[in-house]
Amino acid sequence: MKTTVKRTLGGLCRCILAAVLPLALSLGFCPLLGAQCTLPPAPGPGTIDSTFDSLVMQNGPGWTGADGSYSVALPDGNDLWLWSDSYIGTVNPQTRLRSGSLFQAHNSLTIQDPITGTWTTVGYPPKTTSYFAPSNKADWFWLGGEILYQPSPGVYKIKVMLLEWTGVFEFLGNSVATLSYPSMSIDSIQPVALPDLSIEWGAKILQDGSYYYIYGLKDPGTADKLPYVARTNSLNNLTQPSHWQYWNGRGWVSGQSNATPLAGVPAITGEYSVDKLTASTGPFYLMVGMDPQDPPYPLWEYVTTYYSCLPQGPWSNRTVVYTTPEAGVAGCSVGTLFTYNPKAHIEFTDSTGILVSYNVNANNSKDLVCANDYIPRFIRVPVSGVSRPGVSWPIVPQDLPESGPH
Secondary structure, rough: OHHHHHHHHHHHHHHHHHHHHHHHHHOOOOOHHOOOOOOOOOOOOEEEOOOHHHHHHOOOOEEEEEEEEEEEOOOOOOOEEEOEEEEOEEEEEOOEEEOOOOOOOOOOEEEEEOOOOOOOOOOOOOOOOOOOOOOOOOOOOEEEEEEEEEOOOOOOEEEEEEEEEEOOOOEEEEEEEEOOOOOOEEEEEEEEOOOOOOEEEEEEEEEEEEEEEEEEEEEOOOOOOOOOOOOOOOOHHHHHHHOEEOOOOOOOOOOHOOOOOOOOOOOOOOOOOEEEEEOOOEEEEEEEOOOOOOOOOOOOOOEEEEEEEOOOOOOEEEEEEEEEEOOOOOOOOOOEEEEEEEEEEEEEEOOOOOEEEEEEEEHHHHHEHHHHEEEEEEEEEEOOOOOOOOOOOOOOOOOOOOOOOO
């Protein structure tokens, strides 16, 4: 009799949870896993940020266009931008034409002075090739997320997640580069001891409390690209996934093979952002990405946001905040344009909203002789009650001793 009652009550509880949970999430309340927060209203429609669009219309000499579009605020008030495939040279200021369609570097760094508008290409002159290069010259690094930290008082370093590729976009693994600030010289590039290559890590590194959350992607080569997350409480362990904890939908566990996709995100493009923000309703997490399923590549066009009360989700309030006007438009010569990989840059948040970038590219490389066919674009996405973060650059605490999974 007791067993029957338990089973009946258990089934009733599951039914109630199944009915109440979707409603709770839609109302912006997250009751799961001890997280209770009130999410802000859905973001408003994105609008073009002409200031930042103009900023990246660089004619050189130096950086004149790229994709990737990561950024980090620096202690001196400047901003470091980290790019993947990059053009370093000159563009005709009247025609906006390059001398050729082949890019010079698989990655680059630029420093923006937001006061004067100065745009400096790190290492140029004379460097026009990739800032970070693998030991195998046939391979290349594309850039992932970065984090500024203090190994000792008054000393700053930047760690950057690198993704190594070869051939026809064959993923070979991750490495972590360490940069010195303010010189931006490379201290080291260390391989990440991945157990396998099923997940591309480093779409974002988010420091929250005593943990560093490492976001990644499982890409089956179709539109069904899914986000994952791991965490560690020591930056020294970024190269040691055996010390990471992986989210499996119920808790944090050991072993990459036990990781599961983040709940509430049906699919997302390869690069996306996750940031912790505070609205008038309290703290919450914002994910920015692009829908790769509808429409499928090469017509990706929907910049999409999600909210959560926890860095691992569940994610809710899915909102299309912008439809990119460049998707499917004719390139300057023979092909068409496509858009991809939007990310938030929360250090630039102001009263008009959160700054979000996305990349514009051409499906025929001949079109890339036109600088405007290969360049980041920027929008502002308003979220009610969100203002500029109180600290313009992250003060990262000293690494804590690594603890076991829990």
